[in-house]
Amino acid sequence: MSRFQPNEIEPKWQAAWEKAGTFTARHDPDRPKYYVLEMFPYPSGNLHMGHVRNYTMGDVVARYKAAQGFSVLHPMGWDAFGLPAENAAMERKVHPGDWTYANIENMKRQFASLGLSLDWSREFATCDPGYYGQQQAMFIDFMEKGLVYRKNAVVNWDPVDMTVLANEQVEDGRGWRSGAVVERRELTQWFFRISDFSEDLLEALDGLDNWPEKVKSMQRNWIGRSRGLQFSFSTVSAPEGFDRIEVYTTRPDTLMGASFIGVSPDHPLAKALERDNPDIAAFNAECRKTGTSEEALEKAEKKGFDTGLRVRHPFDTGWELPVWIANFILMDYGTGAIYGVPAHDQRDHDFAVKYGLPIIDTFLPAAGDHDIRAAAYVPPKSEPVRYTRGFAGDEVQTGEAAIEAAIRFCEGNGIGQGVTRFRLRDWGLSRQRYWGCPIPVVHCDACGVVPEKKENLPVELPRDVSFDKPGNPLDRHPTWRDVPCPHCGRPARRETDTMDTFVDSSWYYARFTAPHATTPTDPVEADYWMNVDQYIGGIEHAILHLLYSRFFARAMHLTGHLPQKAIEPFDALFTQGMVTHEIYVTRDDRDRPVYHLPEHVEWTENGAQLGATGEPVEVIPSAKMSKSKKNVVDPVNIVSSYGADTARWFVLSDSPPERDVEWTAAGAEAAFRHLSRVWRMANEIATATGEGTGDTELLREVHKTIHDVTMGIESFGFNTSVARLYAFTNTLHKSKAGADARRQAMRVMAQLMSPMTPHLAEEIWALLDGEGLVAEAPWPQADPAMLVEDTVTMPIQINGKRKAEIAVARDLPKEDIEKRALAHDAVVKALNGGAPKKLIVVPGRIINVVI
């Protein structure tokens, strides 16, 4: 017998599938469709284990659903715009387009070796003009529907490189290349009105029954609906135009505990004051040196500046409160101004202690006490508390009741009004970069902002650009920028901002239903294939990508590009865990981290070191594999030495799909050994003859295995399906059943393995005279009658601890089980002549004797 040789059988079956057109999606009105989609990859140039895991999972679902008779759509494409291409252009003097398409070619070849059941005829990259041109057409439609607008927003500005930085490019407040302190700078930018959909995007989450609760929970918090009071304080001797300061609070019941007013450094009042006050200007400038990310702002040391202005408390005009500028107040949320209640907010408490501001309690525990000097008192809003400075509602009431009472009271007294607000901000889509989808508008001195004519789309990126200077090459392109106005024909300027790459990935699922259509979608195809029945991707996309896609589907429906049923485009979502790996780092002469690929690191008795130089390497615990940290593993080596089936089997077997998995080399060898063993068994069985014993027992195991493996796939418990197939391999190996029974068992096993190890499954299927391709064979059915056992083993617990077990007939009445249990030696001994306090019998499950 020859050996198991994946590099021979895998290309053979890949060719057979291609010849048969097995994976070509067919619009077949007579069959139920199933659309399975994995989040498409960024073409970094190399497949990594995270891809293998993600796409193998999707492939299991796709192949399984096909076997169940569905007309399956399982497409693949490339999320091809983005920063790394521009970085490559700067570092290696290659054109971003050339770099990207070369990466795609390379990765596609690697993909092919995995034997995924993909319909490559639908492939596209988001950087194809054919794709982004349709995106531009939709942008224009969105403009017409009022879903797009422009406003000022802040960006990270590198004053040395004179360029806008991504948050990722800001390290400790400094630009990653220049090392310059980053500043916040305002630019006019394009926005989608996603916040118009806040309520709908929130409410509709309740209907997404097949989404993970954690993702819905994250989105709910992100959208962040809050109920509160908006009102204004009247100011004392403020600059002109600032007679009032508008604030929003979710805790109006604490108004009598107000201690100060805080405004954002970006608040109009703060900006007005800094014109005449150099100290305020200096403070604000200092605040603006914090990056734009929420994380940076929130983690920064809380600082304030007393403006000297005062406001009057709305309940008591003799009570004046100081107005501070505080660096932790975000201009983007609420009104950019708050009042601080140190007694009931820890951040305000810290601030009050730091600057010697009063701490005034408004409520205390209903029973007991709380030292308000030491820490803020912040009980859950649902907990009843005793109001010491209440002004509406009962003395003892919950925060929730008090908030509503306070809103009613204030509204009744002409002090502001109750409002519902959302944390969700509009989606800023402008990027000052080259490698993205051009925003298809023209700026004309006479006509203003004019959309490009649709017949002129796509607005293509110019090829001839240089990256020798930082900043957006489109901005300094000699000819691309200067165009006639589409409206009046006079000289005008193209918009040089491109779109956020999240726009590209917000509708690709819809484009896959008609990837070659001359409109963004084709109504007939969209109607047949939408929605995505199963979407699979990383948890890191739980909020932004998925929320933006939900918004985009709604916007596409409003502009006639998707049917009503597709406004929630993903019927079911599965978030797989990440593939993690240790990180290897050394420091450069400026003590900045330099990351190293695992393949460049060697382990010695002194620890990890660089293979080339022997320089010691610091090992940082496992984290998400990312190109920037270089903690990536190349699966190509595994495929070339063990074959795709081994790689697939391994990534499915070692960890539950939703959990992170740390990649190890150890398991690959074991996976290969197992598949070799299965292959050997199939060869033995193929030539076996004669009768044996235990045919029925083997058949029962076959049916139990069908059941368990099927349940595993249905519930995304691929690792348990794999474990079950391991166990069945052992069973079949030990079985003394006759040749026919073992052949039948082996054929079923090939079918059950086919979604996971499709090449080996085909080989075995052919070896055992299976009909046609196993990839096109119907899924085996478990016979329910074969699944039930006649006797069951029941554990006997005494006081909740297992002490014995008895075997009873499956349908033995409860009373008889009780009798049998009480008669058991261990129970008799434990009872010592007495009667049990309680006897719990769950038939088929457990017996618990309480003494």
Place this chain on the structure above:
RNA sequence: GCCCGCGUGGUGGAAUGGUAGACACAGGGGACUUAAAAUCCCCAGGCCGGAAGGCCGUGCCGGUUCGAGUCCGGCCGCGGGUACCA
């Protein structure tokens, strides 16, 4: 900081509130072999014990329950997101 997860043997993990550790990896013992590889068989949570058996055990502390890895509360640690990484 805030939001969301996760935490089980040496390792990856299994377990509708009902026998914790299935199935593997690494390890140990044995068979086969001149030998090795490969393959096959067996052992294996910890502690005590020759064994029978006993005690402990799912990050930590507490609670609900006849019964908690699973549910609830509070900690600790790790990870993801934090609106310009994708």
